[in-house]
Amino acid sequence: MLEVDLAIVGAGPTGLFAAYYAGFRGLSTAVIDALPEPGGQITAMYPEKVIYDVAGFPAIRGRELVANLVEQAAPYNPRYLLGVRAEQLSYGADGRPVLALGDGESLTCGAVLITGGLGSFTARPLPAAESFRGTGIVFFVKQLDALAGQDVVIVGGGDSAFDWALALQPIAKSVTMIHRRDKFRAHAATVARVQQLPVQMIVNAEVSAILGDGRVSACEVTVRGEPPRIVPADTVVAALGFTADLGPLADWGLTLNRRHIVVDSTTATNLPRVFAAGDISEYPGKVRLIATGFGEAATAVNNAAVAIDPSAHLFPGHSSDVG
Numbered sequence: 501m502l503e504v505d506l507a508i509v510g511a512g513p514t515g516l517f518a519a520y521y522a523g524f525r526g527l528s529t530a531v532i533d534a535l536p537e538p539g540g541q542i543t544a545m546y547p548e549k550v551i552y553d554v555a556g557f558p559a560i561r562g563r564e565l566v567a568n569l570v571e572q573a574a575p576y577n578p579r580y581l582l583g584v585r586a587e588q589l590s591y592g593a594d595g596r597p598v599l600a601l602g603d604g605e606s607l608t609c610g611a612v613l614i615t616g617g618l619g620s621f622t623a624r625p626l627p628a629a630e631s632f633r634g635t636g637i638v639f640f641v642k643q644l645d646a647l648a649g650q651d652v653v654i655v656g657g658g659d660s661a662f663d664w665a666l667a668l669q670p671i672a673k674s675v676t677m678i679h680r681r682d683k684f685r686a687h688a689a690t691v692a693r694v695q696q697l698p699v700q701m702i703v704n705a706e707v708s709a710i711l712g713d714g715r716v717s718a719c720e721v722t723v724r725g726e727p728p729r730i731v732p733a734d735t736v737v738a739a740l741g742f743t744a745d746l747g748p749l750a751d752w753g754l755t756l757n758r759r760h761i762v763v764d765s766t767t768a769t770n771l772p773r774v775f776a777a778g779d780i781s782e783y784p785g786k787v788r789l790i791a792t793g794f795g796e797a798a799t800a801v802n803n804a805a806v807a808i809d810p811s812a813h814l815f816p817g818h819s820s821d822v823g
Contacts, residue, residue: 512540523576
């Protein structure tokens with residue numbers, strides 16, 4: 501049986517910063533995530549996306565932020581349990597939480613911090629792609645350079661679709677956006693920037709078929725009231741969003757507000773020694789930003805430290821004082 505002071509469920513930015521801060525407080529940690537790499541949703545879906553609202557970084561790509569967070573935590577040797585889920589929560593005779601993991605292992609800890617972001621997520625499918633057996637259909641872009649010189653079709657009208665259009669237009673042969681309405685859910689400023697670029701926008705339309713022999717070569721696009729047209733495509737980016745759920749966490753007995761975990765001002769949940777921070781947590785006035793998650797991670801770790809050892813101080817001092 502594995503033992504640590506703090507089990508962090510979720511290896512996104514909030515969880516990674518919590519691993520650093522717990523190490524700073526002298527706590528041993530294990531970071532658990534169903535994904536095979538640290539970084540959570542950023543690594544899995546938006547590694548090339550530029551983030552502008554992280555304090556101290558005017559702009560930083562997702563993969564660079566994750567690499568920095570991993571490096572920041574590294575001196576404290578967090579144990580990464582990746583590609584495995586935290587399935588069940590129970591309590592030992594001494595009151596400490598015990599996590600049953602999906603690989604059959606058990607993890608005893610002084611406290612649990614849930615930083616699972618949106619929980620488990622699944623990309624929404626592109627209906628026209630269901631009968632296509634070739635390659636060239638993706639739901640997110642892991643490496644922009646892989647699409648350089650290609651005809652790229654982006655399906656969707658949300659922030660992700662416009663972010664990809666903005667990033668790919670300078671390097672792709674062509675970028676075409678297809679959306680089923682003439683209104684977009686993306687941030688208005690981003691939409692305006694894309695509209696100034698040589699990006700073809702086809703609205704009130706849907707991809708009715710994917711064409712190609714073994715690999716995408718074109719899309720059949722149907723605009724309402726018009727005959728189908730053919731749009732060249734080497735890659736189709738289906739930026740249709742994703743569905744998310746809490747997975748096994750939903751059965752732990754946590755107080756939930758839809759798919760979010762309700763916490764108090766200390767980030768404590770209704771369960772003993774279980775805390776939550778980042779996008780997965782909920783309280784009045786909650787603002788879901790990476791920057792907010794970093795602050796919540798520090799609050800959670802400090803309160804967890806006291807739950808683990810009641811003689812510990814809530815505030816350990818500033819890192820600049822310790823060195």
